[in-house]
Amino acid sequence: MSKYTEDDLREELKTKEYEYGFYTDIESDTFPIGLNEDIVRAISLKKGEPEWMTDWRLEAFKAWKEMTEPEWANVHYKKPDFQAISYYSAPNSKPKYNSLDEVDPELLATFAKLGISIDEQKKLSNVAMDVVIDSVSVATTFKKTLGEKGIIFMSISEAIKKHPELVKKYLGTVVPQKDNFYAALNSAVFSDGSFCYIPKGVRCPMELSTYFRINQAGTGQFERTLVIADEGSYVSYLEGCTAPSRDENQLHAAVVELIALDDAEIKYSTVQNWYPGNAEGKGGVFNFVTKRGLCEKNAKISWTQVETGSAVTWKYPSCVLKGDNSVGEFYSIAVTNNYQQADTGTKMIHLGKNTKSTIISKGISAGKSQNSYRGLVKISPNADNARNFSQCDSLLMGNECGAHTFPYIEAKNKTAKIEHEATTSKIGEDQIFYCNQRGIDTEKAIALIVNGFSKEVLNKLPMEFAVEAQKLLEISLEGSVG
Amino acid sequence: MDLKEKLLSSYLVFEDHVDMDTHIHNLRNDAIKIFEEKGFPTKKEEDWKYTSLNKILKEDYSVFPKQENAIEYNDVKKYFIHDIDSYKIVFIDGKYSSHLSQTTHDGMDICLMSAAFTKPKYRLVIENYFNKAASKDSLSSLNTAFSSEGAYIHIPKNKLVEKPIQIIHFSTGNEAATMLQPRNLVVVDENSHVQIIERHQSLTSNAVLTNSVTEIFANKRAIVDYYKIQNDNSNASLIDNTFIKQKQESVASVHTFSFGGKLTRNNLNFYQEGERIDSTLKGVTIIGDNQHVDHNTLVHHIEPNCESHQDYKGIFDENSTGVFNGKVVVEKEAQKTNAFQANNNILISDKATINTKPQLEIFADDVKCSHGCTIGQLDESALFYMQSRGIPKKEAKALLMYAFSNNVLNSVKIPEMKQRITKIIANKLGVNLGFDL
Numbered sequence: 001m002s003k004y005t006e007d008d009l010r011e012e013l014k015t016k017e018y019e020y021g022f023y024t025d026i027e028s029d030t031f032p033i034g035l036n037e038d039i040v041r042a043i044s045l046k047k048g049e050p051e052w053m054t055d056w057r058l059e060a061f062k063a064w065k066e067m068t069e070p071e072w073a074n075v076h077y078k079k080p081d082f083q084a085i086s087y088y089s090a091p092n093s094k095p096k097y098n099s100l101d102e103v104d105p106e107l108l109a110t111f112a113k114l115g116i117s118i119d120e121q122k123k124l125s126n127v128a129m130d131v132v133i134d135s136v137s138v139a140t141t142f143k144k145t146l147g148e149k150g151i152i153f154m155s156i157s158e159a160i161k162k163h164p165e166l167v168k169k170y171l172g173t174v175v176p177q178k179d180n181f182y183a184a185l186n187s188a189v190f191s192d193g194s195f196c197y198i199p200k201g202v203r204c205p206m207e208l209s210t211y212f213r214i215n216q217a218g219t220g221q222f223e224r225t226l227v228i229a230d231e232g233s234y235v236s237y238l239e240g241c242t243a244p245s246r247d248e249n250q251l252h253a254a255v256v257e258l259i260a261l262d263d264a265e266i267k268y269s270t271v272q273n274w275y276p277g278n279a280e281g282k283g284g285v286f287n288f289v290t291k292r293g294l295c296e297k298n299a300k301i302s303w304t305q306v307e308t309g310s311a312v313t314w315k316y317p318s319c320v321l322k323g324d325n326s327v328g329e330f331y332s333i334a335v336t337n338n339y340q341q342a343d344t345g346t347k348m349i350h351l352g353k354n355t356k357s358t359i360i361s362k363g364i365s366a367g368k369s370q371n372s373y374r375g376l377v378k379i380s381p382n383a384d385n386a387r388n389f390s391q392c393d394s395l396l397m398g399n400e401c402g403a404h405t406f407p408y409i410e411a412k413n414k415t416a417k418i419e420h421e422a423t424t425s426k427i428g429e430d431q432i433f434y435c436n437q438r439g440i441d442t443e444k445a446i447a448l449i450v451n452g453f454s455k456e457v458l459n460k461l462p463m464e465f466a467v468e469a470q471k472l473l474e475i476s477l478e479g480s481v482g
Numbered sequence: 483m484d485l486k487e488k489l490l491s492s493y494l495v496f497e498d499h500v501d502m503d504t505h506i507h508n509l510r511n512d513a514i515k516i517f518e519e520k521g522f523p524t525k526k527e528e529d530w531k532y533t534s535l536n537k538i539l540k541e542d543y544s545v546f547p548k549q550e551n552a553i554e555y556n557d558v559k560k561y562f563i564h565d566i567d568s569y570k571i572v573f574i575d576g577k578y579s580s581h582l583s584q585t586t587h588d589g590m591d592i593c594l595m596s597a598a599f600t601k602p603k604y605r606l607v608i609e610n611y612f613n614k615a616a617s618k619d620s621l622s623s624l625n626t627a628f629s630s631e632g633a634y635i636h637i638p639k640n641k642l643v644e645k646p647i648q649i650i651h652f653s654t655g656n657e658a659a660t661m662l663q664p665r666n667l668v669v670v671d672e673n674s675h676v677q678i679i680e681r682h683q684s685l686t687s688n689a690v691l692t693n694s695v696t697e698i699f700a701n702k703r704a705i706v707d708y709y710k711i712q713n714d715n716s717n718a719s720l721i722d723n724t725f726i727k728q729k730q731e732s733v734a735s736v737h738t739f740s741f742g743g744k745l746t747r748n749n750l751n752f753y754q755e756g757e758r759i760d761s762t763l764k765g766v767t768i769i770g771d772n773q774h775v776d777h778n779t780l781v782h783h784i785e786p787n788c789e790s791h792q793d794y795k796g797i798f799d800e801n802s803t804g805v806f807n808g809k810v811v812v813e814k815e816a817q818k819t820n821a822f823q824a825n826n827n828i829l830i831s832d833k834a835t836i837n838t839k840p841q842l843e844i845f846a847d848d849v850k851c852s853h854g855c856t857i858g859q860l861d862e863s864a865l866f867y868m869q870s871r872g873i874p875k876k877e878a879k880a881l882l883m884y885a886f887s888n889n890v891l892n893s894v895k896i897p898e899m900k901q902r903i904t905k906i907i908a909n910k911l912g913v914n915l916g917f918d919l
Contacts, residue, residue, distance in 0.1 A: 072528060074843075379857075381832065396847035399814055404843040410532075411836045411857045414829035418857040420840070426847040 034083045037061060040188050043087060047157045047192075050164060060177035060187030067181045073343040074372040074404055077286060077312045080251045087189045087222075145205065152197040153208055156224050159195035166197055170228055174257040174294045174320065182253040182314075183290040186222045190255070193224035198233035198264070207462050209238035223254040229264035229299075236267040238465060251286050252310075258293030258301055262323065265300040266293065269461055270317075271469055274309035276340045279367075284311025284340070291315065297323030297352070304460045306469045307334040307342060308476040316374065318347035321355035321383075328357040331457040333469075335476045336369030336401070345375035345406075350383040350416075359390040362454050365401035366477055372404040379416040386413060392422040395453055397446075397477070447474045485539050485661075486521050490514070492545045493627055506599060509613050513626035520620035532805040532837040533776040538719045538745055541689045543661035545628075551575060551654040553685070555582055561683045562648060566898045568679075569647040571633040575654055576662045578631060582650075590641055595632040595665055607636055611669050615697040615725035617751065622723045625695040629665035632694075636667075637674040637704075646677040646896055651694075653718070655686030666696040670704040677896060681711045682720055690718040697725050700732035702756070707735050707895055713742040713906055716771065723749045730756025730785075737894060738765040739903055740775045741910050751780045752790065754816075759788040766887040766903075768910050770799035770831075779808045783816040792823040795887045798834035806838040808853070814845045823853035828860060828886065880911040 040061045044054040069079060146153050152163060160167050177187040198204055229235050239256075252274070260266045268291075277284025287310040293301035303317040319328030330346040348357035357377065365371040373392045394403035405422045427449050435445030450473055451458075458466050493514050497507075522539060523530040551574050562570070569592050572582035578594050585593045591604070598604040616622045633649045653660055670676050684690045700706045712720060720743055726734050740746050752761045767775045781790040796804045810821045827836045840853040860882050868878035884907060894900045908914060 394842075394844070396844065396849075399817065399845075399847045401847070402843065402845040404841070405853070406841050407839060407855070409836075409838045409855060409857065411827075411829060412834075414832050414834065414859060416829065416857055417859070418855070420853075420855040422840075422842060422853050424842060424844050424849060424851040426849075 033085060035061075035085070035087055035189065039087050043189055043191070047160075049157070049160055052164075052168060053160055056172070056177070057188050060184050061189075063178040064181065064184035064188055067178075067184055069181050073314050073374070074370065074406070075312050075314065075341040075343050077341070080286065082185070085251065149202050149205065150199040151202060151204055152195065154195055156190075156193040156195045156226060159226075163195070163197070166228065167195065167226070170257070170259055171226060172257075174259060174292045175255050175290050180290060182288040183255050186224060186253045186255045186290070190222040190224040193226070193254070195225075196227045196235065196237065198229045198235045200230045201232040202230075203233065204235040207236045207238050223252075225254070225256040226259075227257070227266060227268070228259045229261060229266050231261045232263040234265045236462060237269070238462065239268070239270045251288070253288045254290070256289070256291040256317075258291075260293065260295050260299035260301050260326075262297040263299060264296070265302075267302045268293070268304070268317070269465060270303075270305040270307075271461075271465060271472070272305070272307045272309050272313070273472060275311075276309050276338065277311040279338050285309065286312045287315065288312075289315040291317035292320065292347075293318070293328070294320045295323055295326035295328060295352075295355075298325045299323055300327040300329070302329035302331070302460070303346065304331045304457065305333070305344075306457070306461070306472065307332070307344060308472055310342075311340055313340075313342040313344055315344045316347055318349070319357065320349045320351065321357065321386075322351045324352040325354045326352055327355070330357075330359045330361070331460045332361045333364070333454045333457045333473070334362070334371055334373075335364045335473060336366070336371045337476055338367040338369060340367075340369040342370070343372040343374055345373045347376040348378070348388060350377075350379045350386040350388070353382070353384045354386070355383055356387045357389075359388070359392075360456055361390075361392045362457055363392070363394040363403055364397070364450060364453070364473075364477065365394070365403050366397040368400045370402045370404070372406060373422075374406040374408075376408040376410070377418060377420070378408075379411040379413050379418070381412045383413050384415050386416045388416075388418045388420075390418075390420040392420075393453070394422070394424040395450070396424065396426050446477065450474075450477060485543060486517075488543075489545060489624065489628075490518055496546070496628060505609060506612070510627050510629075513613075513623040516618055516623040517620050517627060520623075523620060529778060529807065532803075532807075533745070533747055533774065535745075538689075538691055541659040541691070543659045543689070543691055544657045545661050551656060553579070553582065553652060553654065558582075558652060558683075558685070561650060561652075561681060563646075563679060563896075563898050563902055566646070566896070568645045569643075571647065571649045573631065573651045573664065575652070575656075575660060576631055576664065579652075590638055590643065591634060591636040592647055593634050595634045595667060596630055598634040598667070599630070604634070604636075607669060608667075611697065611699055612667060613697070615699065615727045615751075615753065616695055616723065617725065619723075619749075621693055621721055621749075622695050622725075625663045625665055625693050625723065628663045629695070632665040632667070634667050635676070635678070636669045637671060637676050639671045639673060641671075641674045643674070643676045646679055646899075649678065649680045651682045651692065653682075653684040653688075653690045653692075655684060655688030655690070657688070659689040660691075662690065662692045662694075664692065664694045666694070668696065668698040668706070670698075670700050670706050672702045672704065675705040677707045677709075679709045679711065679896075679899065682714055682718070684714055684718040687715060687717050690714075691721075692719070693721045693723075695723045695725075698727070698734070700726065700728045700734045702729050703731045704729075705733045708737070709894070709896075709899060710736070710738045710748075711903075711906075712738065712740040712746050712775075715742060716744055716773070718743050719745040721747045721749075723751075725751045725753070726761075727753045727755055728759045728761065731758045732756070733760045733762075735762035735764070735893070737890065738777070739906070740765065740767040740777075741769065741906055743773065743775075745774045745776075747776045747778065749778045751782070753782045754784055754788045754790075757785045757787045759785070761788075761790040762893065763790070763792045763794075764890045764893060765794045766890045766907075767794070767796040767798075767804055768883070768887070768907060769797075769802040769804070772801045774803045774805075776805035777807070778805075781810050781821065783810070783812045783819045783821060786815060786817045786819070788816065789820045790822070792825075793890055794825045795890055796825075796827045796836065797830065797883050797886070798827065798836055799830040801831070801833045803834070804836045804838075806836075806840070806855075808839070809841040809843065810851060810853070812842075812844045812846050812849050812851060817846050817848045819846065819849040819851070821849070821851040825853075825855045826886070827857045828883070829857065830860075876911075877913050880908070880913040883911060884908075
């Protein structure tokens with residue numbers, strides 16, 4: 001099969017029938033609210049997990065009980081009551097609205113700007129479908145291509161059953177159960193997520209995306225992703241989608257683990273556009289994510305993220321550069337508007353010799369939002385000739401928002417070379433004037449400038465994603481010009 | 483009995499001895515309560531993440547030195563910048579030494595905190611300024627509770643103090659371990675200019691812990707230059723808390739030269755409470771052995787059109803550890819702020835560590851703020867160039883390091899002081915640089 005693009009998918013989605021895949025075997029039921037050992041057991045049982053998995057969850061739960069919610073991040077929010085949440089609810093298969101007319105018109109307007117087809121709009125806003133789509137067959141087409149290469153790409157619950165040896169070997173090796181409060185919570189109660197394994201020497205022929213795996217939409221608030229690239233393999237993985245998703249779950253605590261074995265390369269791109277709350281700062285998703293990758297010898301992990309959504313974002317995609325000559329990269333654009341708060345950045349832990357890392361972070365704050373970069377570069381005593389370059393630029397729009405940088409640099413090796421620079425500025429009046437003079441209105445001019453400001457990161461995104469992300473930036477900042 | 487308990491019970495004794503007005507007494511009582519509640523900072527606190535006090539708190543410090551000691555000027559002459567005329571305020575084990583000092587009341591007050599606390603004519607200044615800039619953290623509070631002695635400097639309007647002021651604290655080490663808590667107050671009124679040099683020096687190898695607080699008030703258009711020389715011996719630890727409040731159009735600078743001591747922690751805080759203020763924070767750190775130097779700076783931009791410049795250079799050898807934690811806060815109203823921060827470090831040895839965290843917190847949009855931070859090594863090719871022209875490796879290295887720290891030295895305004903620092907650096911690097919400035 002030739003390269004399968006998003007357009008092909010869209011075409012296919014329009015014509016296929018939708019049977020709600022394997023959700024049918026799960027009754028739409030919800031567990032009682034609260035969290036205790038029984039709930040953890042029940043989740044595990046519901047998913048038909050083997051005993052080692054149940055034990056693993058319980059161990060995490062035990063650790064979680066001892067932990068307290070971290071408060072060091074530069075964000076302020078009302079702490080969720082962890083006993084007031086239902087930890088398991090089967091994916092919502094009932095349509096919420098009967099027709100598009102009932103959907104928030106603002107949301108629809110956004111869809112239109114992003115150029116999303118009517119059918120897709122309905123799907124994304126949870127409207128009953130006129131055209132029923134069969135996502136299972138889509139998934140199957142994919143699986144065939146991938147299967148030929150020996151690539152395993154499935155939901156993590158499926159992987160626990162079908163490939164327990166791989167899951168058992170790698171799950172929790174990069175983000176241990178006890179890593180932090182939210183990671184422990186996720187380990188105890190994760191509902192589902194993706195699992196991906198690329199065998200030795202295989203170059204994955206397509207961009208793997210959760211977006212394609214439509215039957216996995218609504219994996220719930222505790223998502224777990226595990227990507228393993230075996231020796232010499234390559235994979236590019238996309239997470240999220242540019243269309244705004246309205247999710248009823250206020251708390252999201254996902255864990256992503258990447259493992260790049262010798263000579264492997266993983267490129268992980270995220271576009272996050274969850275509901276940021278309304279213009280008054282009411283509502284919105286709390287996004288507390290733990291993402292970490294482990295690089296063995298000569299391996300490379302590259303994180304690219306475009307964060308525009310969520311009321312509160314707490315996210316630090318990190319690289320542990322364990323093997324010699326391994327490379328870690330982090331490219332990020334974080335946009336905050338209205339009352340959004342983002343505390344995001346990366347950790348680069350240099351353990352091996354000749355390891356290299358690059359950090360490019362662009363923060364754009366508008367409205368009354370607060371945008372923080374928090375990063376750690378750590379050079380251990382054995383990491384000879386480690387090299388790091390970090391650049392954090394912030395763009396401020398209006399005088400009610402804030403931009404903050406908290407870079408931590410710890411060097412314990414004399415051969416380390418570390419550079420860090422950060423700047424904060426606003427859009428120059430002369431730049432806007434220049435554009436105005438040439439017939440570009442102020443709003444467009446700002447879009448143009450923001451685009452140029454974020455180009456370095458946008459360029460790192462896969463093509464289709466980049467175009468959408470660019471549009472997304474414009475939309476996110478709409479109306480922020482005063 | 484650990485040090486905290488000892489201090490708390492000593493406070494009860496101390497409280498009975500001090501004969502002071504109720505205003506100060508209340509401040510003291512509040513301060514000791516804060517200390518009692520918070521205790522000594524631990525590594526769990528974000529500001530103390532990289533510096534542990536555990537090791538130095540283990541000593542059994544005597545809080546009130548019992549016997550008084552006299553020192554001969556000739557024995558300690560080398561610790562003064564003696565080749566220029568200057569005012570001197572000298573303390574020995576926390577007690578004022580009148581024969582080493584040279585104070586004045588002629589048109590300005592360069593004298594003692596103990597006098598300022600007790601004499602009615604200083605009352606107004608004390609009420610207006612004392613403890614008004616110091617933060618309410620546990621160590622500053624501890625100092626406030628025990629504050630009894632230190633330098634008191636009040637320069638009235640339109641006065642140019644033509645001689646620098648040297649504040650020197652000696653500890654003689656006649657007890658196994660001594661804890662000192664000097665408290666300094668510097669008030670510089672409109673259009674006045676003053677230069678101050680501060681130094682802490684222990685004369686024996688007995689342990690000393692100094693927890694010092696200095697409050698500096700630079701009023702309208704005042705110019706204050708403050709220099710700290712930290713070149714103590716290897717059993718002396720220093721926690722230096724300095725708070726500077728600036729009013730409009732004032733210019734203040736603090737230069738910190740850290741070459742010695744076991745553990746040195748500098749908490750340097752600038753508050754800009756007016757427009758068109760200029761603040762400079764610079765430092766050179768050259769350490770080795772098991773030394774630890776921690777620079778914790780804060781520049782708080784509150785009003786518009788102000789500037790701040792930070793430049794810290796560090797060279798770390800052997801097992802030493804360096805910490806730089808610089809924070810710039812720009813408030814919403816502080817438009818047109820220019821804030822610059824640079825921190826450059828060189829690691830010489832495999833066992834040396836540097837932890838740096840240059841922070842920016844910005845709430846205003848029309849600002850220019852930048853920070854840069856580097857960690858690297860001496861340039862091999864530059865070393866080779868010099869060696870190939872007959873300069874021995876050691877000297878070549880020293881030259882490079884000297885050049886590296888030159889930026890900071892260049893803004894020192896007292897030539898004799900610059901010379902002295904150059905000598906200390908050369909000494910530290912074990913070479914003769916072969917030139918004087």
